[in-house]
Amino acid sequence: MRIGLLTEGGYPYVSGDARLWCDRLVRGLEQHEFDIYALSSSERQEDEGWVPLPPQVSRVRTAPLWTAEEDEVGYGRRARRRFAECYGELAAALCEGSVAEAAGEPSATEADRFASALYGLAELARDEGGLVGALRSEAAVRALERACRAPGALRTAREARVPDLLTVAAHLERALRPLSLDWYEDDDLGSVDLCHVTSGGAAALPGLLARHFCGVPLLVTEYGVRLRTHYLTATESSPSVRALLAAFHGRLAAEAYGRAAIVTSGNAHARRWQERCGADRDKLRTVYPGMEASRFADVGESPECADPHTLVWIGRVEPAKDLVSLLHAFTEIRKEEPKTRLRIVGAPSGSEGTAYLGHCKALAAQLFPDEADGPHAVGDNPVSFEEIGGPELPTLADAYAAGAVTVLSSVVEGFPISLVEAMFCGRATVSTDVGAVVEVIGGTGLVVPPRNPRALAEACVALLRDTERRERLGAAARARALELFTVEQNITAFHGIYLDIVSRTPVRRVLLDATGEPLPFATPAEAHVPGRWTEQGLRVVARGGPGWAAGPPVRATAPAAATEGAS
Amino acid sequence: MSELGELDRPGAPNSPGAWDERSEEWLVTETAADQGPDADATTDHAPGPDPSARGKSGKTGNARSTTPTPRRATADPVKALMHRHRDLCERAVDPLEIAAGLEAHGVTDRTAARFRHRDVFSLAEEMHARIPRDGATPKPRASEADPRPRVDWVLLTLLPGALCTATVVGLHLTHGQARPTVAAAGALAVALALRAALARGPLSPRSGTLATGTSAWTYWLIAYALLGDGLLRTALVGGPDGLPDGTPDAPWPLATAPFLALTWACASAAWTTHLLTARARRKLTASRGLEDFAASVRPLLLGTFALFLCALTALLTLTATTLDEPITYAQTTTLGALLLLSRLLAIHRFTHAPAVILTATATAQAAALATVFAARLPGCEVLALPVQTLTDTWGPGSVQALTCGTGALILLLHATRTLTRASAHTPAEKR
Numbered sequence: 002m003r004i005g006l007l008t009e010g011g012y013p014y015v016s017g018d019a020r021l022w023c024d025r026l027v028r029g030l031e032q033h034e035f036d037i038y039a040l041s042s043s044e045r046q047e048d049e050g051w052v053p054l055p056p057q058v059s060r061v062r063t064a065p066l067w068t069a070e071e072d073e074v075g076y077g078r079r080a081r082r083r084f085a086e087c088y089g090e091l092a093a094a095l096c097e098g099s100v101a102e103a104a105g106e107p108s109a110t111e112a113d114r115f116a117s118a119l120y121g122l123a124e125l126a127r128d129e130g131g132l133v134g135a136l137r138s139e140a141a142v143r144a145l146e147r148a149c150r151a152p153g154a155l156r157t158a159r160e161a162r163v164p165d166l167l168t169v170a171a172h173l174e175r176a177l178r179p180l181s182l183d184w185y186e187d188d189d190l191g192s193v194d195l196c197h198v199t200s201g202g203a204a205a206l207p208g209l210l211a212r213h214f215c216g217v218p219l220l221v222t223e224y225g226v227r228l229r230t231h232y233l234t235a236t237e238s239s240p241s242v243r244a245l246l247a248a249f250h251g252r253l254a255a256e257a258y259g260r261a262a263i264v265t266s267g268n269a270h271a272r273r274w275q276e277r278c279g280a281d282r283d284k285l286r287t288v289y290p291g292m293e294a295s296r297f298a299d300v301g302e303s304p305e306c307a308d309p310h311t312l313v314w315i316g317r318v319e320p321a322k323d324l325v326s327l328l329h330a331f332t333e334i335r336k337e338e339p340k341t342r343l344r345i346v347g348a349p350s351g352s353e354g355t356a357y358l359g360h361c362k363a364l365a366a367q368l369f370p371d372e373a374d375g376p377h378a379v380g381d382n383p384v385s386f387e388e389i390g391g392p393e394l395p396t397l398a399d400a401y402a403a404g405a406v407t408v409l410s411s412v413v414e415g416f417p418i419s420l421v422e423a424m425f426c427g428r429a430t431v432s433t434d435v436g437a438v439v440e441v442i443g444g445t446g447l448v449v450p451p452r453n454p455r456a457l458a459e460a461c462v463a464l465l466r467d468t469e470r471r472e473r474l475g476a477a478a479r480a481r482a483l484e485l486f487t488v489e490q491n492i493t494a495f496h497g498i499y500l501d502i503v504s505r506t507p508v509r510r511v512l513l514d515a516t517g518e519p520l521p522f523a524t525p526a527e528a529h530v531p532g533r534w535t536e537q538g539l540r541v542v543a544r545g546g547p548g549w550a551a552g553p554p555v556r557a558t559a560p561a562a563a564t565e566g567a568s
Numbered sequence: 569m570s571e572l573g574e575l576d577r578p579g580a581p582n583s584p585g586a587w588d589e590r591s592e593e594w595l596v597t598e599t600a601a602d603q604g605p606d607a608d609a610t611t612d613h614a615p616g617p618d619p620s621a622r623g624k625s626g627k628t629g630n631a632r633s634t635t636p637t638p639r640r641a642t643a644d645p646v647k648a649l650m651h652r653h654r655d656l657c658e659r660a661v662d663p664l665e666i667a668a669g670l671e672a673h674g675v676t677d678r679t680a681a682r683f684r685h686r687d688v689f690s691l692a693e694e695m696h697a698r699i700p701r702d703g704a705t706p707k708p709r710a711s712e713a714d715p716r717p718r719v720d721w722v723l724l725t726l727l728p729g730a731l732c733t734a735t736v737v738g739l740h741l742t743h744g745q746a747r748p749t750v751a752a753a754g755a756l757a758v759a760l761a762l763r764a765a766l767a768r769g770p771l772s773p774r775s776g777t778l779a780t781g782t783s784a785w786t787y788w789l790i791a792y793a794l795l796g797d798g799l800l801r802t803a804l805v806g807g808p809d810g811l812p813d814g815t816p817d818a819p820w821p822l823a824t825a826p827f828l829a830l831t832w833a834c835a836s837a838a839w840t841t842h843l844l845t846a847r848a849r850r851k852l853t854a855s856r857g858l859e860d861f862a863a864s865v866r867p868l869l870l871g872t873f874a875l876f877l878c879a880l881t882a883l884l885t886l887t888a889t890t891l892d893e894p895i896t897y898a899q900t901t902t903l904g905a906l907l908l909l910s911r912l913l914a915i916h917r918f919t920h921a922p923a924v925i926l927t928a929t930a931t932a933q934a935a936a937l938a939t940v941f942a943a944r945l946p947g948c949e950v951l952a953l954p955v956q957t958l959t960d961t962w963g964p965g966s967v968q969a970l971t972c973g974t975g976a977l978i979l980l981l982h983a984t985r986t987l988t989r990a991s992a993h994t995p996a997e998k999r
Binding site: 071137138139141142143146150157162163164166167170171228229232233236240243244247251270273277321412413434435436451 | 659661668673674676687689853855856857858860861990992993994
């Protein structure tokens with residue numbers, strides 16, 4: 002199969018998001034061909050270059066999102082009117098409010114309005130070019146103003162002033178840059194069997210257009226919901242700007258979810274957001290992120306090496322991790338089990354994290370006096386703050402190995418990676434009920450409410466006292482992690498999804514003969530056999546066309562010659 | 569109960585009557601503080617956060633006898649939550665924004681269950697629906713401070729004028745062989761200074777590079793202002809017999825006064841452009857609609873343009889009287905206007921029209937000169953007739969005044985249409 006991998010600010014750039022996951026996916030599925038279509042998010046990212054690519058990547062096309070050349074195409078009257086119509090429709094759809102505003106489910110007409118305007122603009126860009134200039138023009142701002150002042154527009158949109166309109170127009174121009182790309186021809190995105198969009202947002206646009214122009218099925222994978230990120234980051238502008246942009250991103254997400262054959266998410270939380278934004282429940286699949294299990298294998302298989310009186314906390318130090326609560330819990334634990342020690346392992350993230358770490362150190366020094374074994378020994382504090390890479394803890398696995406119980410005390414958490422690592426190491430865990438913790442841990446660890454030091458302490462004491470229970474939970478956790486959170490599981494899941502999509506919604510390509518007539522039976526039945534069915538040597542020929550079928554020279558001439566010979 | 573204020577103060581209800589709004593507010597704002605014994609009656613109904621939370625941790629051990637006294641809960645826990653996240657609620661444009669913000673603060677579906685909601689989304693929806701909409705329009709944002717004139721571009725825009733003055737003084741002081749050297753060095757210095765002045769400050773292009781391809785035509789126009797009139801005059805009487813020697817009395821005179829005035833006018837052009845940009849930005853924040861903005865910017869544009877012309881005229885008068893040269897108002901002001909307008913349009917990303925007009929103007933001037941010389945060919949005398957008639961009627965300067973004036977007028981009309989658009993004043997894109 003030939004898979005078009007669409008990324009935004011990610012793989013194959015060295016500094017990209019989620020490049021590790023994409024890299025593992027591409028390397029893991031070497032039986033497929035990958036065409037990578039990458040949108041870069043900054044000039045610096047482009048300058049830093051790519052990661053080394055495996056041989057199954059047959060093509061990489063990139064385009065910048067951070068800049069756009071304004072080509073000197075002046076529109077004629079008809080093109081101008083076409084643009085004004087499409088853009089006006091788009092603006093009107095935005096002024097009706099976001100997806101959530103429309104009583105939970107967007108009405109079909111509004112969704113259509115947005116989609117038809119979007120595809121109208123894309124068709125205009127394909128036919129005439131010069132969309133960048135048009136999106137920057139006064140006509141765009143005027144259309145936006147008209148939509149905002151129209152009756153029935155959103156209250157916040159009606160209050161938009163001229164600078165707000167300009168900001169929205171500029172943002173829309175940036176967001177719609179993928180429409181001007183030349184990726185949607187038959188030998189580019191038209192030739193792939195499946196578009197895999199690795200994040201929502203801008204990367205979904207090329208996928209949507211490939212589906213619109215060439216009928217390529219779409220798979221959307223989101224490990225973090227882009228719409229949610231947009232809400233959390235865009236807090237600076239005025240309300241009208243935020244309302245219009247939220248409406249745009251919401252509708253774009255809804256359109257991507259609506260058109261996609263399958264939408265995958267990394268955890269139940271992301272799935273709920275997708276469902277909320279209009280994704281059909283039948284399309285949703287949860288594919289847990291995969292992690293390298295081998296480096297924890299030694300630790301995981303020897304649970305007896307742990308110090309039975311040590312608690313370990315591992316992660317990046319920041320206020321959301323609520324170490325203060327952990328320290329308070331530790332005072333309670335010490336009352337019950339005076340020999341217990343707590344090792345806090347992790348580096349601070351950012352200046353806020355550094356300040357927080359200092360605060361925690363001061364608190365630990367206040368709460369727990371230094372202790373020594375006897376009157377002649379030098380004492381130390383029962384709470385130690387350490388970092389990975391020191392002589393005592395050279396690797397991450399050693400850090401997990403050091404303690405009998407791993408504690409997670411966060412108040413806010415997304416997908417708790419340190420918890421999964423602890424599970425790989427076969428350690429019993431006590432965690433707070435935040436984010437995807439319950440989903441990850443299942444029944445293989447103790448879960449307490451956040452901001453409840455006493456409950457945390459009780460759970461830790463229970464585990465510290467009961468060695469057998471600790472081992473049982475650790476083994477169960479390791480088994481669960483190996484079942485759900487390995488790289489292999491992730492890759493196999495995507496492989497299955499690829500096959501599923503291609504078998505259910507294959508691209509129907511109508512091949513034409515020399516006179517432009519449709520050619521029946523030009524695509525043989527074997528073309529739909531998954532995997533590479535041609536010989537390795539034929540790949541060179543096949544590269545220009547679809548990966549599963551014969552290349553363009555064969556497609557264009559050989560069948561035509563055959564029919565001519567027959568007639 | 570003697571004071572009126574106390575009588576008026578709402579309290580918790582003693583009967584199952586309706587709460588009024590004021591009492592709710594009172595409850596919420598004084599949640600943490602003591603409210604008097606009456607308020608305790610309401611706590612029973614509220615799902616207290618701690619008991620249910622502890623219920624979940626039941627598997628970790630039985631509850632201690634020293635349970636902390638539950639924080640006083642109000643009858644309306646959502647209201648308390650809204651008060652805690654009031655910034656978020658005031659800011660939010662839709663329920664999803666509240667949901668995202670709540671989740672970032674650690675609110676999960678389990679937390680939402682305490683507020684009797686199925687999930688965070690429905691909790692956020694209730695919060696969004698309950699945000700008081702008092703109808704007060706949000707106060708317009710304070711417009712960001714106008715960019716202050718900076719020392720570097722102020723000095724740079726004065727540089728061409730200063731260098732040109734020095735060159736003219738040099739030309740007056742030197743004689744013979746040194747003169748062409750001084751003139752060439754001066755011309756080079758002035759050209760470099762002009763480039764530097766246009767690369768910084770308000771006259772610089774906003775978005776990166778500016779590839780207009782008009783610099784050759786601009787140089788031609790300036791060169792014509794310097795030499796063109798003299799060449800035309802001598803050509804009409806059969807000359808020129810030699811290269812100009814840099815004196816105003818020679819047969820091919822050098823018009824230094826307009827040139828000097830134009831180089832000094834760089835500074836005034838920068839200042840007027842700065843004024844226009846700053847004022848337009850202020851109008852942008854103040855105006856409500858695009859039509860509003862266009863209507864308020866048009867007089868501003870014309871006013872700054874007139875201001876520049878006045879400054880140029882004053883400079884010209886000054887330089888011409890100092891150098892004791894004839895004052896050529898028509899030619900110089902039209903050329904200055906043409907150059908300013910083309911630059912104004914170019915820095916607002918309208919590069920097409922200035923390029924066309926500058927090319928056309930320069931071509932017309934070149935054609936006028938060419939017809940005069942071509943008329944010397946046998947049988948082509950009629951070619952010189954238009955230019956001859958023009959110079960006979962209004963003098964040799966009329967060719968420049970006519971071409972530049974036409975160009976400037978067209979550009980002015982174009983500018984009143986394009987520079988009054990709001991999209992022309994979009995702040996530069998941040999990277």
